[in-house]
């Protein structure tokens with residue numbers, strides 16, 4: 001039976017002690033059965049609520065109702081009860097909150113002997129992979145590898161490559177210029193390099209002839225993105241300068257490189273083109289590696305796929321690096337440049353250049 005406060009009718013000390021004992025054993029018992037936060041609140045209110053809690057009832061029914069001479073004895077006991085009940089309520093709260101943190105410790109227990117979560121291994125991006133495969137073909141022929149900055153001067157990106165200021169050849173490369181450069185002389189103005197060709201000049205400034213170098217890297221054009229254009233893409237540039245380098249060396253080198261890259265069955269074809277920094281210049285096609293030259297959708301029924309630009313280094317370019325030993329009466333050279341994405345698209349049958357940049361794992365996983 002739950003404890004209830006009854007009026008006292010005997011004010012003798014022994015009777016009072018007995019009433020106190022009953023109450024304290026009741027609060028002790030109820031405190032012992034408090035099992036959680038809600039229980040505890042009910043318990044606290046039942047005993048301590050200002051309005052009609054058991055202590056309030058004790059105050060009314062025992063102390064207020066006591067006859068004058070008994071008030072002192074009753075009052076002392078009521079005070080003692082107050083202290084004891086408060087203590088019991090606090091202790092119950094302590095008990096449930098410490099058992100709460102124990103159950104939390106239990107539920108958050110870590111088994112540090114379990115094997116860890118494996119991070120799936122990534123794969124090399126098809127653009128970088130194609131780029132290093134191309135570079136590898138030339139490294140095997142004794143070329144070294146160089147790189148240069150993506151933010152370049154007008155001088156190195158254009159002028160030293162024989163694109164004079166305001167020459168219409170500049171219009172073929174839609175250029176992204178760094179803003180706020182108007183007060184600098186034009187040749188010092190900064191831009192995002194439109195090709196890897198400026199590294200030809202950097203390499204020749206750093207190393208006197210002979211030189212054989214390939215340059216993989218990122219380039220930028222003010223192009224609107226579509227299935228075959230991206231404002232950021234990659235190129236591999238090449239340069240070879242020595243005594244007696246001829247167009248035959250250029251043909252032989254690129255023919256070998258295309259066979260190493262696409263397979264020994266491909267044939268190459270050179271036909272005239274124009275670049276300011278080479279003279280003569282050529283565009284190189286390879287026989288379609290899909291149909292073998294018969295004509296298919298990939299090669300637009302022509303049997304040939306156009307892959308890169310090249311040519312013999314224009315003597316005007318050597319003029320800019322003459323002080324480092326590049327005297328066009330004594331040396332000659334060839335250069336070439338190719339777009340990595342285009343080659344990767346052809347090689348892997350990818351029909352949209354944007355797929356390279358979207359980071360969709362379903363696309364990237366196919367190159368594992």
Ligand code: DAH
Nearest residue numbers: 195197309310311335336337
């Ligand atoms: N820089 C040229 C471009 O971006 C590609 C190129 C053509 C590079 C001929 C060369 C070269 O080195 O000889 O369109």
